[in-house]
Amino acid sequence: MKHLLSAADLSLDEITGILDLAEEMSQVQSRPVKKLPALRGRTVVNLFFEDSTRTRSSFELAGKWLSADVINVSAKGSSVSKGESLRDTVLTVAAMGVDALVIRHMASGAPQQAAQWVDAHVLNAGDGTHEHPTQALLDAFSMRRHFRASDPDVDWRDKTVAVVGDLTHSRVVRSNVLLLRTLGARVVLVAPPTLLPSGVHSWPAEVSTDLDEVLGSADVVMMLRVQRERMSGGYFPTPREYTVGYGLTRDRLARLKPGAAICHPGPMNRGLEISADAADSAASLVLDQVASGVAVRMSVLYHLLGGDDEGGTR
Known part of the structure; x- marks a missing residue:
């Protein structure tokens, strides 16, 4: 290499x-x-x-x-x-x-x-x-460790990873889709229509605009930062409306699949794409990702x- x-x-x-x-x-x-x-x-x-x-x-x-x-x-x-x-x-x-x-x-x-x-x-x-390939590698490393805690012989083909948030401005999502698909995982991309990248339907991943529909089937929910510094227009009406539709709130945290993990590449906008309850919960792998x-x-x-x-x- x-x-x-x-x-x-x-x-x-x-x-x-x-x-x-x-x-x-x-x-x-x-x-x-x-x-x-x-x-x-x-x-x-x-x-x-x-x-x-x-x-x-x-x-x-x-x-x-x-x-x-x-x-x-x-x-x-x-x-x-x-x-x-x-x-x-x-x-x-x-x-x-x-x-x-x-x-x-x-x-x-x-x-x-x-x-x-x-x-x-x-x-x-x-x-x-x-892209950001080493971020995708460390994300996969953290996920694999999480899966191995309950199943030493991890079969990625049985795993679903939901990547949620500002897909348009994210380099992390592109690398994660490519790497997770190589491993064999099912990847579901979730975002409001205004934050779906051009050509996203040709990517090797499923696409949804309904977070609540995807949430119950995901083994890992990866929340992406809303990159407001890269936004020159109105991608969503208000931060509050974004949180209601696509934030990992306390209510959504309670509806996660049992044993599901939460990832975030950081830095986090607490209260926007992820609540403090979710970021600091036992299901969070955020600090594990850093390590x-x-x-x-x-x-x-x-x-x-x-x-x-x-x-x-x-």
Whole structure:
């Protein structure tokens, strides 16, 4: 594996391998000394053109816990603020001899473009409204752990995952649909008609505009953040009306399928797409997703950098 640009790049065996290795990597989090020598001598640059807390922090921890040298570069503190182009920034950083670039950018396709310019491994940490493959991996990791608590032999073909909310502006939903379908799960997308992406009916997922109809059959309900900063028009009349129609309220929480889990990629708009009761309930995997992010990104970095210079894995 040379790059990780899209969840579509991953086969079932590759997904399973990443998740299985992440299980081993997760044990590092409970150790007094959180260090493995696996990537000693490797250099990883986190190149973030958008603000981020969870993704950048977890990539930084993942690299450092694998003993890689990690450098963080943000747009606000770099030559990008002086007008430097993406191409020049990427080529400049790569010219220093780095092994991997972790890129988050507001433009869809930016990491894919960067991968054509450099020899370093490129990881997509979120590009515009396109994809966020490591988020989908950590979501699947958290779900698998939840399922295994009651059934060690998880059959994804028996699982239904409902993804609810602002589908139009979400990069998480695209990666999750691709990855969960590769695993074999049934995916149902739920949103008001104004927040359904163009062409969504051609995706490998079912589509509904009625959350209450879907709620009782879902093994996992993933609530997506309403991305008001990306909205230039009136996608729904009022926040209150959105919550009534598509929020995971206290009443809907009580109607979840027994044993169902709640996910949210964060950050959460409490009181809008998810109530405090749901976010803090025993069914919530939100903090598990955050913790899983470090282990999964350790696994991804190792798969990319832990082998020979051709991208193989030991």
